[in-house]
Amino acid sequence: MGIVVVEICDSNLMNTFDIENIIESEYPEVAVLINDCLNFCGLCSLKPYALVNNQRIHGKTPEETLEKIRKAIEEELAFFA
Structure with a gap:
């Protein structure tokens, strides 16, 4: 399992x-x-969202949410670097 979930x-x-x-x-x-x-x-029926290391990330569209997920991942990985 990865260091970011x-x-x-x-x-x-x-x-x-x-x-x-x-x-x-x-x-x-x-x-x-x-x-x-x-x-x-x-x-889940109202807006796209995900949990990144238990932090809720959401946006208006799946594409916007994906960009926010990437940003949250980058922040988490920077913490472990």
Whole structure:
């Protein structure tokens, strides 16, 4: 498992594209976990979001959220460097 963990709810709008392969190919030290539910009831149907090391990241679109996830990953990796 990576030093940074990105968690995605299976029902989330982030699953409109292959987030797991995108993130893991760009950042080998990151593990992407697709869960049945992240217990933020209703949030997954309202906006795309993910947890990056348990910090909630969200945006208006999946693309915007992906950029914010990348930024959060970079910040986490800088902490471990």
